[in-house]
Amino acid sequence: MKIKATSQVLGVIGDPIAHSFSPDMHNAAIDALGIDFCYVAFRVKSEGVGAVVKGLREFGILGLNVTIPHKLAVMEHVDQISEEALAVGAVNTIHNEDGNLTGHNTDVYGVTTAIERVAGLTTFPETCVVLGAGGASRAVTYALGRRDEVRKVMILNRTFSRAEALAVDMEKITGKSIVPAALDQASERAAFGDAGLVVNTTSVGMHPNTEHSPIIDTDSIRPDLVLYDTVFNPIETAIMQQFKEKGAPAYGGLDMLVFQGARSFEIWTGTEPPTDLMKQAVVGRFS
């Protein structure tokens, strides 16, 4: 890639940011397409978020990804917010169109596309289970709840009150039955019995605590119960291993990461990026 005076700038803001895979993914796509863009990472402190978003207009920066801890804070600094980002309550992508800033959430597209294309579920099961009630859970619960064929989503979380609050919110937004429960053995057993898909959105099992899993009782895992784990580091998590040992299909969060990035890229450039190369670029960071 040759950065020129004409190059359009894209980037990601977060704190910390040095661990981010986004520059690898996006610059791989830019290189492959031979387009005049570059993508950089900015470590931004919370107190600087407003100035940075304002600065997008001044610098003419075309787009930003937004990661922890700024996904909520940027919402008050953009000009409009997409329907999905409003529903999820978080912006992970900002698009600057001649000074007019739109906040998007591409995690919804990311997880939906990963489940459809990689897990092969073109039709989602009527009953789905989401483990966790944090930021990723909001995007996943919304993604599941807005599918016509999904009737019920169960949210299991360590802190029951967070599952309850999220369920109330998502039931209003999606019009589906969203049922909260504690993350314990009895709830897992009851929820898994009805479900066709489990999505893990807890951070349990994430590097460096790779031996941990949110599943307490593996007897409730049936061979036809599909797991999608949003955790992408490590590529194969402990919960994925538990499902595979029971003969059940299990998929990791790398594809969600790639597809949410691909959607951001498409919003900014109007071009569909090569997702296989974006994925290779991330996998390259692990080896």
Ligand SMILES: NC(=O)c1ccc[n+]([C@@H]2O[C@H](COP(=O)([O-])OP(=O)(O)OC[C@H]3O[C@@H](n4cnc5c(N)ncnc54)[C@H](OP(=O)(O)O)[C@@H]3O)[C@@H](O)[C@H]2O)c1
């Ligand atoms: N693949 C992707 O593109 C993608 C995108 C976004 C996020 N993610 C992944 O999703 C995961 C969660 O991210 P987030 O932003 O939602 O984080 P978050 O808002 O901090 O939520 C963390 C969730 O994990 C639960 N949890 C944490 N430690 C636990 C433990 N020891 N036992 C049981 N539950 C525990 C929390 O439960 P409490 O409410 O009880 O604290 C909460 O539900 C991370 O691993 C992240 O990498 C992946």
